[in-house]
Amino acid sequence: MPQPAGTDAELRARLQAIHERLAAAYGLPVLTRTTDPTEELVRTILSQNTNDRNRDLAFARLRNMFPTWAEVAAAPYAALAEAIRQGGLAEVKAARIKQALRAIHDRSGSYSLSFICDMETEEALRWLQSLAGVGPKTAACVLLFSCGRPIMPVDTHVLRVCKRLGILPERASAAAAHSLLQATTPPELVYPLHINLIRHGRAICRARRPLCAQCLLADLCRYAAQKGEVPER
Numbered sequence: 001m002p003q004p005a006g007t008d009a010e011l012r013a014r015l016q017a018i019h020e021r022l023a024a025a026y027g028l029p030v031l032t033r034t035t036d037p038t039e040e041l042v043r044t045i046l047s048q049n050t051n052d053r054n055r056d057l058a059f060a061r062l063r064n065m066f067p068t069w070a071e072v073a074a075a076p077y078a079a080l081a082e083a084i085r086q087g088g089l090a091e092v093k094a095a096r097i098k099q100a101l102r103a104i105h106d107r108s109g110s111y112s113l114s115f116i117c118d119m120e121t122e123e124a125l126r127w128l129q130s131l132a133g134v135g136p137k138t139a140a141c142v143l144l145f146s147c148g149r150p151i152m153p154v155d156t157h158v159l160r161v162c163k164r165l166g167i168l169p170e171r172a173s174a175a176a177a178h179s180l181l182q183a184t185t186p187p188e189l190v191y192p193l194h195i196n197l198i199r200h201g202r203a204i205c206r207a208r209r210p211l212c213a214q215c216l217l218a219d220l221c222r223y224a225a226q227k228g229e230v231p232e233r
C-alpha cells in the first residue's frame with residue numbers, strides 16, 4: 001500500500017504540485033468571509049457521520065425551532081434531538097451541542113465563541129478538543145473557516161485522496177493525518193487544497209472505483225502506479 005512520499009521537503013513539493021494541478025482544474029478557492037465560530041462548531045458537530053445535505057437540513061431546522069443559542073442550550077434534550085433528527089445520531093449530537101454551548105458560556109459569559117480566534121492556535125485546538133465529541137477535524141473547521149487560521153480539516157475525502165496519493169500513510173489515523181498535513185502543508189495552500197481535494201474526491205477519486213484513467217494527478221499517485229493505472233501523457 002502507499003507509503004508517505006519521504007521527507008517533509010519532498011512532501012511539501014508534492015503538495016505544491018498537487019495544489020497547482022487541482023487549482024488549474026477546479027479554480028483557486030479563496031477564503032473571502034469567515035463564519036461565526038459558534039455556528040461553525042454546531043454545524044460541524046451536525047456534519048459528523050452524515051452528508052452535507054442532511055447536515056444543512058438539520059442545522060436549518062435547529063435554527064428555525066430555536067432561533068437563539070440560549071434557546072438551544074435551554075431546550076430539553078428530546079426536543080433538541082427531534083430538531084436535528086435529519087442529521088443522524090440525534091441524541092448524541094444533541095448532548096454534544098448542549099455541552100459545547102455550556103462550556104462556551106462558562107468561559108465567556110455568553111454563547112459567543114469569538115474568543116477562540118484570539119487564542120494561540122495550539123491553545124485554541126486544545127480548548128476546542130476538550131469539548132465532548134470534538135476532534136481534530138471539527139476544531140480545524142472552526143479555526144480555518146471562522147478564524148482564517150491555516151489549519152487543515154481532514155475529512156473523509158481529504159483523508160482518502162491523500163492516502164491514495166501517498167501523502168499520508170495508508171493506516172494513518174485521523175489525528176495522525178491532521179498532524180502530518182499540518183506539519184507539511186504550506187500555510188497559503190491549506191484552504192485551497194482542502195477545498196480542491198474535496199472536489200477531486202467527489203468528482204474523480206471517489207471512494208469506490210476511482211476514475212484513475214481520467215485523473216490529472218495519476219502520474220503523481222502511488223495508488224495509480226501500484227494498480228498500473230498511470231495514463232500516458
Ligand code: SF4
Nearest residue numbers: 205210212215221224
Ligand atoms: S490516480 Fe486514482 S487513486 Fe490517484 S488521486 Fe487520481 S483517482 Fe485517486
